[in-house]
Amino acid sequence: MLFGVLLLASHSNELLKQIVIAPGSIAELGVPADCRADELEEEGLSLLECELMVSNVQIILASSPEWFRPLMFLLSVSGILFAALSISVGFSFVNNKSVNLNWAKSCFVALIVIDLGIFILATNTGPLLRAQYLWSTLLWFFVHLFLLFAVVSISSKDTEGGV
Amino acid sequence: MSEQLPKPKVAMHWLVAIGVIFLFVSSWWMLSLPLPSEDFTYRQLPFQMHKNVGITIMVMVVAMVALRIVKKRKQLQIKKSRLERLASLDHLLTYFLIIACCISGYLSSSFSGWETTLWWLVDLPAWSEENDDLNIFFSDIHLWTCWALLAVVAVHIGAALYHAFKNDDVIDKMFRL
Numbered sequence: 001m002l003f004g005v006l007l008l009a010s011h012s013n014e015l016l017k018q019i020v021i022a023p024g025s026i027a028e029l030g031v032p033a034d035c036r037a038d039e040l041e042e043e044g045l046s047l048l049e050c051e052l053m054v055s056n057v058q059i060i061l062a063s064s065p066e067w068f069r070p071l072m073f074l075l076s077v078s079g080i081l082f083a084a085l086s087i088s089v090g091f092s093f094v095n096n097k098s099v100n101l102n103w104a105k106s107c108f109v110a111l112i113v114i115d116l117g118i119f120i121l122a123t124n125t126g127p128l129l130r131a132q133y134l135w136s137t138l139l140w141f142f143v144h145l146f147l148l149f150a151v152v153s154i155s156s157k158d159t160e161g162g163v
Numbered sequence: 164m165s166e167q168l169p170k171p172k173v174a175m176h177w178l179v180a181i182g183v184i185f186l187f188v189s190s191w192w193m194l195s196l197p198l199p200s201e202d203f204t205y206r207q208l209p210f211q212m213h214k215n216v217g218i219t220i221m222v223m224v225v226a227m228v229a230l231r232i233v234k235k236r237k238q239l240q241i242k243k244s245r246l247e248r249l250a251s252l253d254h255l256l257t258y259f260l261i262i263a264c265c266i267s268g269y270l271s272s273s274f275s276g277w278e279t280t281l282w283w284l285v286d287l288p289a290w291s292e293e294n295d296d297l298n299i300f301f302s303d304i305h306l307w308t309c310w311a312l313l314a315v316v317a318v319h320i321g322a323a324l325y326h327a328f329k330n331d332d333v334i335d336k337m338f339r340l
Contacts, residue, residue, distance in 0.1 A: 005181050008181055009181060009184040012185055013189050016208065016212060019208065020196070021205065027197065027203075031202050033198065034200030034201075034203060035198060038295055039198050042275075042302065043194075050197075054197045054203070057197060087177070090338070094338035
């Protein structure tokens, strides 16, 4: 349940990021950052940091191949759906509402496929995006692998018990 | 078997949990976006979403507190153990800090001169003209109450894991829908 909540938040933020940082937006046009002294004071930023915030967006845009954004968009939406489903699977386990283990297995397999998808996408970009995505994706991959095998193990115990 | 909690309360607990984690994650990356100006509007959508989710969470938490007060009045005074008293304190702190985070965030936004339209539907009132000092003041309160909330949430999750591994009925209550 806890992992489901964290994953849902993570994928929804990724989706928001993909929506906001769009190709052709102002950072790509070489417009200098607007760093007013009062804003810098409010945010506790140096002038250099403020300018680098635009560079940060430029890094993401410059490192994203054309196919990256639509595919990440798709994987984030799928991630949100399956994270929500994994929470409902968690609820079913606790409520013992005749948990459909095949359903649970499919959910975790889907989450593993999504993790692998993000991993492969990030691997095929440059080092700047790889640095942003690979480590956290690898962690999620192992969390989902762990949960999948927990369900597989429960499932096989149930089968043995039923024989 | 422990007493079952009302389903709306359980649902609200988990919706608030999802919302709070979303807010933490969003605040960490959206503040790395370029400062807003006429040209640079990257922060608009994430900030609006942050405010939408935050205000919605606050309404839900206020409802949860109201439910808790009503329930408390109906209950007889039962002597609590030290752990139960600590758990109650953790709950109260969590409620207080969520509400404090949301109000300070809203006031900071209000004094920054940015308008707040809840879910792009309801215009919320701005409390005054733009005021940098008050904006910074409430922004600092927002920052520190949120860090405190993260610490309290960590304690809350730790306590939940303690009950889960103990396999007692306490944790089950929050999962029964």
